[in-house]
Amino acid sequence: MSQSKIGIVIEREYMERVKKKSFIITTILMPILMLVLMGLPALIMTNIDASITNVTVIDNTNVILPELKDSKSIKFRPATDASVDSALTREGTDAVLVIPSGIFDSKRTNLKFYSNGPSSVGTESDIINQISDIVEAKRLKAYNIDNLNEILESVQPDIVLTTVRADKGSEESSSTAFSYAVGVGMTFVLYMFLLIYGQMVMTSIIEEKGNRVLEVVVSSIKPAQLMMGKIIGVALVAVTQMIIWGVLLAAMSAYLLPALLPADAMADVAAVQAGNFDQISDPSNIEMIQAVGMLGDAGHIISLVALMTVFLVFGFLLYSSIFAAVGSAVDNIQDASQLTSFAVFPIIFGLIFALTAAADPMGSIAFWLSLFPLTSPMVMVARIPFGIPTWEIILSLVLLAAGFIFMVWFAGKIYRVGIFMYGKKPSIKELIRWVSYK
Known part of the structure; x- marks a missing residue:
């Protein structure tokens, strides 16, 4: 019975957001907008005369x-x-x-x-x-x-460095610059999702608490189940958006990119993907050819989006638990500003260290912070495009899942008390005391 109640909450939270026009517009237009933003500077520089x-x-x-x-x-x-x-x-x-x-x-x-x-x-x-x-x-x-x-x-020498991954069982072309760009881009997308959708959970709880809706709802469902229903429902909205974006990107890389590139450029890309580096017509552009080859690999794009979605889900579940606890502890957005720092600061730190990890994916800082649950979603996502060992990804997910379970338990203790508290913003000591209640 409890499972069906959580399902009702999940369905309500999910459908309420997916049916909005803003969700449909941003989901469809965001990939197009990203392509326009990437190509617009080059278009402007090519077609608009510079000042003399x-x-x-x-x-x-x-x-x-x-x-x-x-x-x-x-x-x-x-x-x-x-x-x-x-x-x-x-x-x-x-x-x-x-x-x-x-x-x-x-x-x-x-x-x-x-x-x-x-x-x-x-x-x-x-x-x-x-x-x-x-x-x-x-x-x-x-x-x-x-x-x-x-x-x-x-x-005067003309030296071109071709990066080939020899630790994959077979020689595999790799573009470090492209991996860096993809890692940083994925990190910023994840950063945006964690902040936007995490605060969406908090705002929803604050509004329902202010309207006294929660007092009626908790009469038929446990507070912990209500919190999980809200978190999972919003998480599914983020996953839906990620899946749609992944499909659009894979389709563009598989069909649109080959149609836009000249035949000789595609021949060079095919030569690189096959490992025939001697057949490249212009070795000086090897880095660009490798990047296009990786971008045109639909399977590679799908795997990156899939892994990013997995880390998004677990990272969102962890951070949204904190946002949910904050939302239940206050009566308005203004009072929540100070408490949200417990969720926002780790996300910002994760973004900062993710940039370091993208520059040195095998460094000790990148390794350990990609295992620490509060920073692993962004730091590990920045490292994944470089083809790091699978066991590191699995270990990071296991620790992230453990961190999520602990955080849900911790936030649930605050949530069950906070939704009935009005009129006063609690201190840190009071929040800790709520956790100790049985």
Whole structure:
């Protein structure tokens, strides 16, 4: 009988949220929005002309200015005199560049760039790169070595690092950059889900407590069963959203990506996936080819989403228990702000350490924090795309499940007392005393 009562609560919490238009819109549009956000910057940079900076150059060497080349964003022109102030007031001048006479003899040179307004990073970088190349060429020419440029070009190596996982039983291509990007992306999605849906549980309890609905409901169901019903119902909403996103991503990687890429690019991807690295047409783009190959592997995408969903479920059950306890202990959202730090801070710490884990997935910090229940959902999710040992994932899930069971028991003790308390925000000592009640 108790199981059917929990089922009723689960169904109510689930259907109440899934039927909302906001859920349907965000579920369908979020993957599209993510693709647009990823591709929009590149589209803007490709199709929108950059602003042009007119730079007046005061060249005290008298040899660098003729070598400077205009670009789409920079136009160079000589100064009529050596005064910076007069050059800045010259019509059409956005900035003045002063090149010192001793630039060829000094190891370190400080260029002066006077701007009439904000300057872009690209403009400054372009100027530094051009002048560095010119100075380097002049210094090499001073050695009077015949065919020096040809000699330097011939000894310049072109080395490409291809990462191959040899610990999987067979050689497997791997893109570290892609794994890092996926790990960080999955971590942020998990972070968002834990906060949004966890606070959704807390808000629901506070509203029902304020309306005195809980007093009526607990007359026919135990408080612990009511709390679990709410938590599981909201968790299923998050799982539904994750499954839909996983299906959409898998479909896009299996059908949309091959249709968008040129035939020669897909041939390189197929060669990498088959382990035939010698057949790649452009080895310099091996990292990008590996990333596309992993992104186009629908099975790989599905496995990542599946593991992420599992950690989402257990992590959500753990943290939503804390949010449920907080919601039952207060009467309004304002009073809950201080107590929610017990749930929010570990989530934030987990996000911070997940970024460290993505940069060094086999480090000791990443390993131990991926086992600690309060941080393991995000830290382990950041490590999974790198293909870590299966036993670490299983051990992390076991410890996370144990942490969830303990947290449900702990939060249930507070919940059964808190839902009947009104008018005063409890202190930490009072919450601990509630746990000791039998």
